[in-house]
Amino acid sequence: MNAQPDRPGYWYAQDTPAKERAVQVLNALRDYRASEGAMRRRTRATMSMGETDLLALRYLLEAQAQGRDLSPKDLAAKLGITSASMTTLVDRLVRSGHVSREPHPTDRRALILRPTQGSDHEVRKTLGEMHRRMVEVAAALSPKESETVVGFLRDMAAAVDKIEPLAH
Incomplete structure (x- = not known):
């Protein structure tokens, strides 16, 4: 566009x-x-995934890249969904082969979620070229332009976050 x-x-x-x-x-x-x-x-x-599924997968891939574990409770909090919805989401992602449930390394009562190797590959295959183009566009900015854009976008996010719902 x-x-x-x-x-x-x-x-x-x-x-x-x-x-x-x-x-x-x-x-x-x-x-x-x-x-x-x-x-x-x-x-x-x-x-073949819903928006929440993709967002969950993104959070799991980010956590994995940072060497962090995410529990279903952690992921539910990030997504802003209930534990019942989280259970349904995890079941769906496990069935589709995108996520695995594993025992927590220090708490034997808890589980952690991990993206599968196949899901990492699928995301990279699907989004890799687009991400490369986006980085290329952003990298073409001068340091001053980059500073201006980042400041603008942060200020816009703050402005949008301040909008209160209308009272009915």
Whole structure:
């Protein structure tokens, strides 16, 4: 999806040059989010997994790369789901061959979850080229541009996190 810099913001006032630039940035950010959403849908379809399944697998692969273990309770907390939902999710990921349950190394009553070698390979095969392109785009930024983008995205995340739900 290509950004269209002259496209109006359908609800943003554009009564100054600064606000016009802001609308262009917000439109580009919206276009990126739409492209990322479409990529996630394609990935879910390719891997025959739901969004929560993919997110769980991502957290497990990250933990493995960092040498950390995740229990079902840890993963449920990261995903914001109940223990019953977590049990269903883990059962599904074990059945599909993406995750294994293993005994906790120090607590014999507990389990840890590990992504299988096959799931790591499948994720790399499915997403590797896209990640390479994304890193290439980000690496092309100058140090100052990178600092600006990171600051902007963190500030946007903080602005979005401050939005309160509407009272009914």
